Amino acid sequence: MTTRKRRSFTKEFKEQIVQLHQAGKPRSELIKEYELTPSAFDKWVRQYQGSGSFKEKDNRTSVEEELLQLKKENKQLTMENDILKQAALIIGRK
Incomplete structure (x- = not known):
């Protein structure tokens, strides 16, 4: 083909x-x-x-727009959460 x-x-x-x-x-x-x-x-x-x-x-429909916004927000919050976890590990070692 x-x-x-x-x-x-x-x-x-x-x-x-x-x-x-x-x-x-x-x-x-x-x-x-x-x-x-x-x-x-x-x-x-x-x-x-x-x-x-x-x-x-x-x-895009309003639902699709909302879904994209929520995915973007979720990605940002996940990244912030990972940073806080790393900071807690560093502080915990000291």
């Missing part, structure tokens, strides 16, 4: 594809003509309809 090199597409190209689809051009025809993967095409349509942006951070 040969692997294809990962391609990147500009925002303008993605908008053009989505607009062609909204104008009535069939999904299968667009995918075949522009050699797109169905999952990428579906993602672009979903993102454009949701927020009008193709950036991941613009398309």
